[in-house]
Amino acid sequence: MLEQLGLPIVTMDEPAIRAATEPVARRGGIHNSGYERQSRDFYATPSRVTEALLKHVKFRGPVWEPCCGDGAMSTVLSAHGHEVVSTDIADRGFGTPGVDFLACREVPGNCRSIVTNPPYGDTGSPTGQSKSSVAMLDFLQHAMTLTESIQGQLALLVRLQWIAGKRAAQTMSAGPFSAVIVLTKRIQWFDLGDQTKTAQHHHAWVVFDHTHPTGQPPAMLFV
Numbered sequence: 001m002l003e004q005l006g007l008p009i010v011t012m013d014e015p016a017i018r019a020a021t022e023p024v025a026r027r028g029g030i031h032n033s034g035y036e037r038q039s040r041d042f043y044a045t046p047s048r049v050t051e052a053l054l055k056h057v058k059f060r061g062p063v064w065e066p067c068c069g070d071g072a073m074s075t076v077l078s079a080h081g082h083e084v085v086s087t088d089i090a091d092r093g094f095g096t097p098g099v100d101f102l103a104c105r106e107v108p109g110n111c112r113s114i115v116t117n118p119p120y121g122d123t124g125s126p127t128g129q130s131k132s133s134v135a136m137l138d139f140l141q142h143a144m145t146l147t148e149s150i151q152g153q154l155a156l157l158v159r160l161q162w163i164a165g166k167r168a169a170q171t172m173s174a175g176p177f178s179a180v181i182v183l184t185k186r187i188q189w190f191d192l193g194d195q196t197k198t199a200q201h202h203h204a205w206v207v208f209d210h211t212h213p214t215g216q217p218p219a220m221l222f223v
C-alpha cells in the first residue's frame with residue numbers, strides 16, 4: 001500500500017502503530033480546559049475551517065493530508081473535487097496508518113500540495129517531537145522542504161499566537177509565505193454539551209506557495 005502511494009519510507013510495524021494510536025493521559029488536559037489530552041494530539045477539525053481555506057486558496061494537483069486523523073479535512077478536500085492522499089502515524093480508521101510524516105523524504109505519488117492540521121505537541125514520532133512550539137517549527141520546516149522539491153503549496157492550521165513567536169516568524173518569512181487566513185471564530189474542538197468550555201485559542205491557516213513571487217508579502221485575510 002505504501003509503495004502504491006509512492007512513499008519510500010520507514011513503515012511502522014503493528015506495535016508501533018498501536019503505540020502511536022493509544023491515548024496519552026495527561027493531568028489537566030489540553031491547556032487546562034478540562035479535556036483529557038487526546039491520543040497523539042488528535043483533534044478533528046470542524047469542516048467550516050477547511051471550507052474557509054478552500055474559499056481563498058486554489059490548490060494545484062492532488063493534495064496530501066499527512067496527519068489525516070479520522071479524515072475530517074480529507075473528506076472536505078475530496079468533496080471539493082481534490083484527489084487526496086491521506087496518511088497518519090496512528091490508526092484512526094481512515095487513510096493509511098503507520099506513516100510518520102517526519103520520516104517521509106518525498107511527497108507521495110503526484111501530490112502537489114500538503115494540507116493539514118498538524119499535531120501541536122508530543123506525537124510519539126521516533127524522530128522526536130516534544131514542546132509544541134518546537135514541534136510545530138520542525139513540522140513546518142520539514143513540510144517546507146518537501147513542498148519545495150515539487151514547487152508545491154503548503155497550508156497548515158496553527159494557533160494564531162504561534163505565528164508571533166520569533167523563530168516561527170523568521171522561518172515563515174524565509175519561506176514562500178503567500179497568505180495568512182485568520183479564523184475570527186474560535187474553534188470548538190469538542191462538544192461536551194453543558195460542560196463545553198469556551199475555546200482559548202484563535203487559529204489561522206498559514207499558506208506557502210513555492211511559486212509565490214520573491215519579495216511579495218503574504219496576503220492577510222479574515223474569515
Ligand SMILES: C[S@@+](CC[C@H](N)C(=O)[O-])C[C@H]1O[C@@H](n2cnc3c(N)ncnc32)[C@H](O)[C@@H]1O
Nearest residue numbers: 043044045067069072089090100101117123125
Ligand atoms: C490535530 S490532529 C488533526 C487530524 C486531522 N488533520 C484533522 O484536522 O481533523 C493531528 C493528527 O496528527 C497525527 N500525527 C501526529 N504525529 C504525526 C506524525 N509524526 N506523522 C503523521 N501523523 C502524525 C495524529 O495521529 C493526529 O491524528
